[in-house]
Amino acid sequence: MHVTNKDAILNELASIVGKENATASKHIRYAYSYDMSFVTPKMPDYVVMASTVEQVQGVLRLANKEKIPVVPYTAGTNIGGLTIPERGGIILDLKRMNKIINIDTESHYAVIEPGVSHAQLASALYKHNLRFGWPVGPPSASVSSCAISHGIGGLNARYGLNSQEITSMEVVLPTGELVRVGSCAINPEAWHSVLPMPQMDGLFKGWLGSTGVVTKLGITVHPIPPVLKVFTVSCQNVEDMVSYMMNLSNYEICDDLTAVSWWLAQVPIPYPYKPKPENAHEWFCFANTNSFTEKEKEARVEIWETVLEEEKKKGTSIQVTQYPEEALRARTHLPSQIVGSTKNYCKQGGAGISWPGTFTPANKWAPVYNDWKKILIDHNLSPSIRMSMYRGVHYGMLRAMIPFNKKSAKETENARQAIVECLKVDLDHGGMPYKPPVDYAIEINKRAHPGYLLLLKKIKALLDPNDIMNPGKLGI
Numbered sequence: 001m002h003v004t005n006k007d008a009i010l011n012e013l014a015s016i017v018g019k020e021n022a023t024a025s026k027h028i029r030y031a032y033s034y035d036m037s038f039v040t041p042k043m044p045d046y047v048v049m050a051s052t053v054e055q056v057q058g059v060l061r062l063a064n065k066e067k068i069p070v071v072p073y074t075a076g077t078n079i080g081g082l083t084i085p086e087r088g089g090i091i092l093d094l095k096r097m098n099k100i101i102n103i104d105t106e107s108h109y110a111v112i113e114p115g116v117s118h119a120q121l122a123s124a125l126y127k128h129n130l131r132f133g134w135p136v137g138p139p140s141a142s143v144s145s146c147a148i149s150h151g152i153g154g155l156n157a158r159y160g161l162n163s164q165e166i167t168s169m170e171v172v173l174p175t176g177e178l179v180r181v182g183s184c185a186i187n188p189e190a191w192h193s194v195l196p197m198p199q200m201d202g203l204f205k206g207w208l209g210s211t212g213v214v215t216k217l218g219i220t221v222h223p224i225p226p227v228l229k230v231f232t233v234s235c236q237n238v239e240d241m242v243s244y245m246m247n248l249s250n251y252e253i254c255d256d257l258t259a260v261s262w263w264l265a266q267v268p269i270p271y272p273y274k275p276k277p278e279n280a281h282e283w284f285c286f287a288n289t290n291s292f293t294e295k296e297k298e299a300r301v302e303i304w305e306t307v308l309e310e311e312k313k314k315g316t317s318i319q320v321t322q323y324p325e326e327a328l329r330a331r332t333h334l335p336s337q338i339v340g341s342t343k344n345y346c347k348q349g350g351a352g353i354s355w356p357g358t359f360t361p362a363n364k365w366a367p368v369y370n371d372w373k374k375i376l377i378d379h380n381l382s383p384s385i386r387m388s389m390y391r392g393v394h395y396g397m398l399r400a401m402i403p404f405n406k407k408s409a410k411e412t413e414n415a416r417q418a419i420v421e422c423l424k425v426d427l428d429h430g431g432m433p434y435k436p437p438v439d440y441a442i443e444i445n446k447r448a449h450p451g452y453l454l455l456l457k458k459i460k461a462l463l464d465p466n467d468i469m470n471p472g473k474l475g476i
């Protein structure tokens with residue numbers, strides 16, 4: 001872009017958001033050029049911090065007129081390069097839009113702006129004895145960015161994915177118009193449901209910020225049953241763990257049903273790969289349950305004991321174990337500075353962390369894990385893998401958290417290659433990557449039905465005719 005033109009654009013941006021909230025300074029742009037993942041850094045041309053819907057509209061109208069790319073940004077912790085500006089342009093940082101607009105304590109939903117963090121919403125909800133599905137990620141990251149990206153939280157076994165908790169949306173389209181989907185589209189005071197109208201919230205969920213900027217989000221919130229009981233087991237191999245989890249999941253008694261491999265249970269995750277001690281079990285599982293009464297808890301205990309007996313009769317290696325107190329507290333008091341600390345994940349690696357994160361049928365977890373383990377160990381990386389069951393069905397999250405040394409281009413490339421290789425294995429087994437970096441999007445599209453790609457491109461062109469929103473991220 002010509003220098004004077006760049007100055008003129010900066011002046012226009014400053015006239016929309018205020019001089020102190022628009023910059024082209026190199027040191028600030030640099031801070032937005034990279035994340036923790038293996039994705040190659042790229043510099044934006046401008047960084048803008050909007051604080052109102054009108055400012056977001058102004059920025060998008062200008063960008064659309066001038067055909068400048070725009071990347072919506074809240075905390076940049078997605079660990080998949082999703083806010084790295086593939087084609088430069090404007091980083092639209094929404095952190096200042098951080099109002100909790102409403103907590104409806106009777107109908108059980110909240111309305112929030114995109115900059116509201118997990119920690120901020122949690123402390124507001126706890127005052128009303130309400131909760132949401134907090135991820136094990138940084139408490140400072142955005143609730144809405146997690147939800148619109150099909151994020152995973154601590155209530156997934158009970159209520160499903162965080163995106164399934166969305167009840168209404170307000171969005172600025174790439175062309176600057178303000179739209180609404182869900183009940184708030186018909187009555188501005190009603191934010192309780194995306195049904196029964198056509199589910200147009202799907203136009204903005206899982207699109208990685210490439211179809212518009214969400215400026216308000218309605219989400220379901222839930223009462224906190226006071227009686228906590230966590231069931232913890234461990235076993236020697238993934239097959240036994242999957243058998244236990246599928247059995248327990250049939251009864252739908254858990255808020256969170258998650259297993260982690262020995263390597264993910266270490267703080268920090270070993271980097272490079274280190275073998276597990278011979279006598280240590282390979283898999284550990286915690287099943288969080290919350291009940292309203294002691295009697296309800298006892299019923300859950302009875303079910304869990306039945307499952308345990310059944311698994312033992314099958315001859316599996318499942319054993320009841322004690323979880324370390326601190327880890328247990330961290331798992332049950334989300335959002336957590338202990339579990340969510342990126343340092344805990346990657347301090348041994350040298351600041352890099354990335355993943356193959358997938359939604360995979362549970363009966364494929366074992367074969368995929370066994371292949372991933374081989375691939376990762378071959379690349380001298382720890383098979384630090386997590387499996388989490390979703391609501392009422394036998395599929396869920398299968399992901400590896402891979403720390404690596406970001407200071408070394410060679411080690412970063414090694415991690416990228418291993419992760420993409422893992423991803424291909426998972427796709428072969430019918431798994432689907434979520435929050436996919438561009439490398440994955442390309443692999444997904446290679447396998448896609450032509451009709452899927454046709455529809456994707458048509459919708460994208462309809463909503464974003466000049467391809468300004470987070471361009472390049474969908475791999476099309």
Ligand SMILES: Cc1cc2nc3c(=O)[nH]c(=O)nc-3n(C[C@H](O)[C@H](O)[C@H](O)COP(=O)(O)OP(=O)(O)OC[C@H]3O[C@@H](n4cnc5c(N)ncnc54)[C@H](O)[C@@H]3O)c2cc1C
Pocket residue numbers: 071072073074075076077078079082083094114135136137138140141142143144145146147148149150151152153208209210212213214215340341342345470
């Ligand atoms: C150690 C660690 C553990 C993690 N564990 C989890 C976990 O358990 N579950 C989980 O879900 N995530 C996890 N994450 C990922 C991440 O922290 C969360 O998903 C987080 O809530 C994302 O929020 P963010 O503000 O960082 O989003 P960003 O990275 O800023 O944005 C994410 C995506 O949303 C788009 N976007 C942002 N705002 C808008 C908007 N208003 N409108 C349209 N598009 C927008 C961006 O362009 C980008 O594509 C983890 C991360 C780390 C580092």
